[in-house]
Amino acid sequence: MxxxxxxxxxxxxxxxxxxxxxxxxxxxxxxxMDVAARGVPSATTRAALYAHMDDRTNSGGDKDRMFATIERARERFADLVNAHADEVTYTKNISEGLNMVATGLGLKAGDNVVVCPDLEHPNNVYCWLNLQRQGVEVRLVKAGENGAMPVDDLIARMDARTRCLSASTVSFAPGFRTDVDKLGKACRERGVCFLVDAAQSAGIMHTDVVASNIDALTTSAQKGLLADYGMGFLYVRREWAQNMQPAYLARFGVDLGDAHEAALGDLSFKFAAGARRFDLGNYNFGVAAMVDASLKQLLDLxxxxxxxxxxxxxxxxxxxxxxxxxxxxxxxxxxxxxxxxxxxxxxxxxxxxxxxxxxxxxxxxxxxxxxxxxxxxxxxxxxxxxxxxxxxxxxxxxxxxxxxxxxx
Ligand SMILES: Cc1ncc(COP(=O)(O)O)c(C=O)c1O
Missing domain, CATH: 3.90.1150.10 (Aspartate Aminotransferase, domain 1)
Known part of the structure; x- marks a missing residue:
């Protein structure tokens, strides 16, 4: 062949x-042929991790340089999905990104969310089931027989109390594409937050959160982004992020201008702009160095x-x-x-x-x-x-x- x-x-x-x-x-x-489980890093990406470790090992590390890497990688991820840097926050993994949205939306008893558990990874199911104890209704939609995301059925289950529709862009099995444009349009028309699990598409399929009306997107660093475990990204569209309340709050989620990382500002604090309010404390600088390098390679290609x-x-x-x-x-x-x-x-x-x-x-x-x-x-x-x-x-x-x- x-x-x-x-x-x-x-x-x-x-x-x-x-x-x-x-x-x-x-x-x-x-x-x-196993990027859906984890990709392999390039020699360039490995060199970025080694450079970070050399710096740490030989001198303790240069914190300003580490922060510069964090901001550069944030911008590169934003570029990858056609977002702005302040619409991107760091996560540990995909489940953390999904949970940040699930808990940040401020859902109330009687609100509902729509998801197709047959085709989702368990991490895009349990984050919603966990809200049931607050009285949130989780609307479970069955997959079609052919293994395709049941886009029309998902849309049909939305009503005036639907606050979020969550779907993977490509299912982890059988691995078909979801018609995200159709879901995005339907959600935008209804003012519903459209959240996508991009585990199986980020870095592999062209992604445009603006064109597809995606309100939030999360992925991890070790699959299509070709870096390593223990880190991921969450994009949240500004208009949503500005009204979201992070379940956890720490220094980098608070707007203190250029103040030192150890500064405690006015106790009547203000959330950082956009998705930055979900940033917590220190970052996974090693994997950030890797993903910064691999994102450059992907963007160059x-x-x-x-x-x-x-x-x-x-x-x-x-x-x-x-x-x-x-x-x-x-x-x-x-x-x-x-x-x-x-x-x-x-x-x-x-x-x-x-x-x-x-x-x-x-x-x-x-x-x-x-x-x-x-x-x-x-x-x-x-x-x-x-x-x-x-x-x-x-x-x-x-x-x-x-x-x-x-x-x-
Ligand atoms: C679609 C999808 N979502 C989520 C995950 C994993 O989530 P986490 O990064 O939280 O381990 C996977 C892993 O295979 C996946 O394929």
């Missing part, structure tokens, strides 16, 4: 993607180019499986695809598939240095800009060989 060089050339006209790929040490040893490249690969992978008769979720390649390809039947099992043949295929691919995951009973292959058509061809060829040797 390897494509001729001319076709690869058309895909990557200026060699930018090939140059990007060359910066990822893991790809020398692995066919890495361009999110439209990344999305086009990744979708070319996911379509090629689906076609390759399809031609082999392997059951791909969603069937033939189509607009439902983002960077995730899943194989087999959906279930609630994350430790294996319901089909022994696919469990063995998973094992066989692993033995041949292909990295992938099993989620919801399916083999999950997930792609980023560092993948190429040779990776796709290799996985399809290995699968073909496996099927030949394990015919039913």
């Amino acid at each position: 390897n494509k001729p060089a001319t076709e690869l050339h058309t895909l990557d006209a200026h060699g930018a993607i090939a140059a990007f790929r060359a910066d990822f040490p893991a790809l020398k040893n692995y066919t890495y 361009g999110t439209r180019r990344i999305e086009a490249h990744v979708c070319t690969l996911s379509h090629a992978l689906v076609k390759g499986f399809y031609d082999l008769g392997i059951p791909v979720a969603g069937g033939a390649p189509g607009p439902h695809l983002a960077g995730i390809v899943t194989v087999g039947a959906m279930s609630s099992n994350h430790y294996g598939t319901g089909d022994e043949r696919f469990n063995k295929l998973y094992q066989y691919l692993g033995e041949n240095n292909v990295k992938l995951s099993i989620r919801r009973g399916m083999l999950r292959f997930s792609l980023h800009a560092y993948n190429n058509l040779e990776d796709v061809g290799r996985v399809v060829d290995l699968s073909k060989k496996f099927l030949g040797a394990n015919a039913r």
Whole structure:
């Protein structure tokens, strides 16, 4: 299935993607298709962490430089999603971002939120169930049979007491795209906060919070942003953030102008502008240094180019499986695809598939240095800009060989 060089050339006209790929040490040893679990950092990103650690180890570290990194990474993340820096705050992970919104909206008994638990990660479900003890109604919408986000049903469940609709931009399994533009428009018309879990799209799919009418978006640093665990970002549109009350408050969430980080201002404090009010105390400076470097690499490559490249690969992978008769979720390649390809039947099992043949295929691919995951009973292959058509061809060829040797 390897494509001729001319076709690869058309895909990557200026060699930018090939140059990007060359910066990822893991790809020398692995066919890495597991960004949906965690991406691999580049050598440039590792160097940024080492530089931070050298500074800490040799001199204790330069706090002004660390803060400058925090602000630069905040701006870069804002650029990535077409937001402003003061609409971006730091989190530990996605669940913290979701909980910051859930608790910051000031929901009252009788208000409701709308979500589709069948397709969401548990972290985008428990944050809402936890509000039930305050009398908030959680409207649970069932997924459609095909595994697509039930956009029309979600919209239909909103009413005058709906305050938030929360959905992933791309589900972690089966990995289809959500029509965020349609949800965003419906929420904006009704004055409902549209919150997205962008775990499976940030850094991979082009994202424009303005064009898509997204009010809040959260993601973590170790997946498509290609850095590491323990840090994430939350974007909250200014108009919402200005009226939100953070559940936790600390120094960096308070507006004290240029005062020292240890300054205690007037006790009748004022929240920091926009989403900065959710900033707490000190930051994860090491991962911030990494994500600052990886965001620069992603922005230099361009999110439209990344999305086009990744979708070319996911379509090629689906076609390759399809031609082999392997059951791909969603069937033939189509607009439902983002960077995730899943194989087999959906279930609630994350430790294996319901089909022994696919469990063995998973094992066989692993033995041949292909990295992938099993989620919801399916083999999950997930792609980023560092993948190429040779990776796709290799996985399809290995699968073909496996099927030949394990015919039913
Ligand atoms: C859609 C989605 N949301 C959330 C998470 C994880 O949340 P957290 O960063 O809080 O661990 C994942 C992880 O796989 C995910 O795929």
